[in-house]
Amino acid sequence: MIDSHFHLWTEDTSTPEARAERADQVRSIADRLGVERICLIGERGETVDECYENNRTVAKMTDEHPDLFYGWARASPLWGEEGVQEFRRAVEEDGLIGLKLYAQTFLDDPAVDPLAEAAVDMDVPIISHVSHRRRGERHPRKPKESNSDNVRGLAERFPELKLVSGHIGGGGVWEYRCKNLADLENVYLDTSGSVCDAGQLEMAAEYLGTDRLLYGTDTWFLPGFGKLQGANLTPEQKAEIAYNMESLIPDSTPNTLSENEVETGIEAARDLFAASEEPRPETIVDANAYVGDFPWSQLDSTADDVVDTMDREGVDKAVVSSFDAVFYRDPQPGNRELAAEIENAGHEDRFVPLATIDPTYPMWEEDLRECIEELGMQGVRLFPLYHDYAVDDPGVVDLLDACADYDVPVMFVGQLEDKRQHHSNWKIRDYDEVGSKNWSDEQADALVDVLQQSPEADVVVANAWTHAEKIVRETATKYPRGVRLNNKTRSGETLFVLDDLYMFFPYQGADIVETVGVDRLVTGPKLPLLNFQSHYIYTEELPVSEEERDRVRSENVLSLFE
Numbered sequence: 199m200i201d202s203h204f205h206l207w208t209e210d211t212s213t214p215e216a217r218a219e220r221a222d223q224v225r226s227i228a229d230r231l232g233v234e235r236i237c238l239i240g241e242r243g244e245t246v247d248e249c250y251e252n253n254r255t256v257a258k259m260t261d262e263h264p265d266l267f268y269g270w271a272r273a274s275p276l277w278g279e280e281g282v283q284e285f286r287r288a289v290e291e292d293g294l295i296g297l298k299l300y301a302q303t304f305l306d307d308p309a310v311d312p313l314a315e316a317a318v319d320m321d322v323p324i325i326s327h328v329s330h331r332r333r334g335e336r337h338p339r340k341p342k343e344s345n346s347d348n349v350r351g352l353a354e355r356f357p358e359l360k361l362v363s364g365h366i367g368g369g370g371v372w373e374y375r376c377k378n379l380a381d382l383e384n385v386y387l388d389t390s391g392s393v394c395d396a397g398q399l400e401m402a403a404e405y406l407g408t409d410r411l412l413y414g415t416d417t418w419f420l421p422g423f424g425k426l427q428g429a430n431l432t433p434e435q436k437a438e439i440a441y442n443m444e445s446l447i448p449d450s451t452p453n454t455l456s457e458n459e460v461e462t463g464i465e466a467a468r469d470l471f472a473a474s475e476e477p478r479p480e481t482i483v484d485a486n487a488y489v490g491d492f493p494w495s496q497l498d499s500t501a502d503d504v505v506d507t508m509d510r511e512g513v514d515k516a517v518v519s520s521f522d523a524v525f526y527r528d529p530q531p532g533n534r535e536l537a538a539e540i541e542n543a544g545h546e547d548r549f550v551p552l553a554t555i556d557p558t559y560p561m562w563e564e565d566l567r568e569c570i571e572e573l574g575m576q577g578v579r580l581f582p583l584y585h586d587y588a589v590d591d592p593g594v595v596d597l598l599d600a601c602a603d604y605d606v607p608v609m610f611v612g613q614l615e616d617k618r619q620h621h622s623n624w625k626i627r628d629y630d631e632v633g634s635k636n637w638s639d640e641q642a643d644a645l646v647d648v649l650q651q652s653p654e655a656d657v658v659v660a661n662a663w664t665h666a667e668k669i670v671r672e673t674a675t676k677y678p679r680g681v682r683l684n685n686k687t688r689s690g691e692t693l694f695v696l697d698d699l700y701m702f703f704p705y706q707g708a709d710i711v712e713t714v715g716v717d718r719l720v721t722g723p724k725l726p727l728l729n730f731q732s733h734y735i736y737t738e739e740l741p742v743s744e745e746e747r748d749r750v751r752s753e754n755v756l757s758l759f760e
Contacts, residue, residue, distance in 0.1 A: 199467055200268075200443040201228075201236040201422075203325065203364060203390045203414030211255045214262055221263045224419075227703060227739075228266065231423050232470055234463055235268055235455070237414075237443065239298045242272040246280045249273055253284065257292035264453035270298040270325060275309040282312045289320050293452045296322040296360075305344040306351025314356045323446045325362035325388070330370035330378075331618055345370070346378040353382045360384060360446055365416045367391025367425070369618035369634065372398055380405040386446075389439065390414035392635070393616050394421050394732035396497065396725075399429040399439075411439045412446075418702045420739055421732045428511075428731025433471035440467045474731070478512030482734070483752040486611070486660055486695050486722030489536055489549075490521035494621055499726045501543040508548065511730045516549055517609075517722075517755060519579045523554035524614070529585075530565045537573040550759055552577040552609065556585040557593030563600065570604050576759050577607040582641075583626040584614075589637075589644035598652035602690065607758040610645060612637045612661030614727060636663030636698065646672040649688060656691040656758050658720060666694045667713040674718075693754060695722035696740070697733035707740045716746045720755040 208220040224236060240256040243249040249272055256269035271288035273281040288294045297317060303309050305326055317324050330345040349363050361384060366372050368391035379385045387402055389411060402411055408431070415422025426436055441464050447454050455463070489501050498507060499521065508516060518540075523532025533553045540549050553569035555562050555578050569575040578601055582589045589610070601608050616634050617626065631638040637645065642665035649657060650673055659669065671677065674692045676685040696719045701707050710719070719740075723733040737750050 199231070199233045199413055199440040199463070201233055201415050202362065202388045202412040202443040203416050204236045204238055205417045206238050206240045206256065206259065207417060211259075214258075217255075217259055217262060221259065221266060223703075223705070225263075225266055227419055232466060233423070234459075235444075236266060237268045237270055237295065239270045240272060242274060242300065246277055246284055249277075249281075249284055250287075253288040253292060253294065257288070257294060260293065260453065268447060268451065268453070269294045270296060272298055273313065274302045275299070275307065275313055276302050279312070282316050285313060285316055286320065289322055289448070289450075293450065295447050295451055297324045299324060299326040301327055301340060301342045301344070303342050304351075305348040306355070310352060311355070314352060314359050317360075318356060318358050320448070322448050323360035323362055323386075325364055327368070328363045328365070328375075329368050329618070330372070330375050346375040349379060349385060350382065353379075353385045357384055360386070362386045362388055362412060362446075364388055365391030365414065366402055367393035367395070367398060368416065369393060369616060371619065373401060376401050376405040383410075386410045386412050386442070388412040388414035388416075389426055390416035390418065390422050392416070392418050392421065393619070394425045394729045395495075395615075396727060396729050397430075398729065399425065400431065403429075403431060403435065403439075408435045408438045409442065412443045413440045414443075420702050420704075420735045424732040424735035425729050427471060427474050427735070428729045433468045433475070436471040437464045437467035440464070480512075480748065481752045482511075482513045482721060483550075483755050484508070484513050484516040484723055484725050484730075485658060485720040485755040486609075486697070487516035487518045487725040488521050488614075488727065489518050489539060490523070490532065492521045492614075492727070493525055494619075497726045501539045501545050501549070504726055505543075505545050505548055507725055507730070511725075511734075513725070513730070514548075514752070515756075516725060517552060517577075518549050519552040519554050521614075524581050524584050528559065529554045529556055530568070533565070533569050533573060533575065537569075537575070550577075551575050552579045554579050554581065555597060556581075556587070557597040558585070558587040558591055562593070562597070566597070566600060566604075570606060575606075577601070577609065579609045579611055581611050583612060583628065583632065586627045589641045590647045594648050595651045598648065598655040598657070602652065602654040602656075607656035607658060607691070609658040609660060612641070614724075633663060636661045637665060639665075642668060645669060649673045649692065650686075652690075653686075653688040654690050656693075658693045658695065658755070658758070660695040660722065661698045662694050663698060664700050666699055666710070666718075669694075670714055670718065691718075691758060693718050693720050693758075695720055696736050696750060697722050697724065699736075701736050701740075704739045704741050707736070711740065711742060716742055716749055717754060719750045721751050
């Protein structure tokens, strides 16, 4: 496999030893997953002189580790002829493979033309940061951040330019990008980016063809690999995508793969992807799954559809709630629809249903009683940002206490989809403060507060991102605070969805295990919204024993429903 999009992101690159530390770190996971080459992107710098030094750093990485790295050059279109000269020098003298652009100006600005002309002349590609955010003032794009309309402008003006539209999953409306770029034969999409929606690569392959898709991670190594591995494409198509970048590598590159090496690699990738289609023998529970209609995307989200996906992916059970209940003003009809659909489809043995409750809505206590006592719900999900109430609203503590009395768990969900994809005319609560996928710092503090106030309730937290360690420390850990001993901990369980935590490399998983603990992690790839394997790979690559992994896969979450 050839990773077309990977950032150097290394604080010290001043010596061969320091550079080798990054190479060794990357190689350890690349070798295990069958990634042969990684196309490094260094920093650009604010001046031509700084850019020269940064390009030289990337060149040193490729010279010192030619069996692992290719390198992209950097330059700014705002530097005029000096930028063009540095681009040419980096390709012709340093052996770099092409040019990476990032938001100095829009791609279809005439200032980019001299760089495009140089790329065509040297027969090297340009890769650019591209997003396609929703339209409107509520969802502004970054200054000078190109979208696929800007890609069209440059590609149409330079039909001989090989132009890579970076990270289809980099935020925004990837469906628009697929359709907007479909007819431009000189434009490629790389598969990278943190958005790993179900159907993303499948739609890209349908509109652009697999020959115009390039495997990439944008340094999100684990989800980036899992996204391609888990796509509903044939092993042959995935293997083609895995090696398409090699066709763009100029012949002048010193360490380019030979034709035989590429053929051998494609065959190995095909075997790898074919093996991944075998049924998974382990018991897997998706702790964060959904059934029902999602307002802005067509998903395979009926009860039958979700079970079909579960069967394909080897998922034994799914903890589900209703999409509809999130978006109804009164959630209770959605809860009733969910219970009826599960019963009518005959999937009671596959689903663990949770009620969606708004504790600021009139008669929520009666809704909770109906859901638990009459509809067979086995817990509750809360969506404060969607139902527009504060995480630490007094009603939240009242609901937690009521669920503790019923002996059922409560799950806090921050966001269902990356906020960069939200509809133009709709925003969640505290839109400007929350992260793309996670709670804000203030909301995490509020979570700590309500968990401390209701210590007996069993709780699962989704979208914790980097906040899990703090929540564990403040609610479930005894520790000295100055001369005072903080020994007030929760008696209820405090669990976290692993798939929402910050883990792009296995070594980050080691940090999670140390600070959060294996017994507090649950698997939750969020069927049917996401590509399952893009996040289940977190569980597979967690650096723990198989016995501990089984706790994360299923045992921890199922213990809440015993």
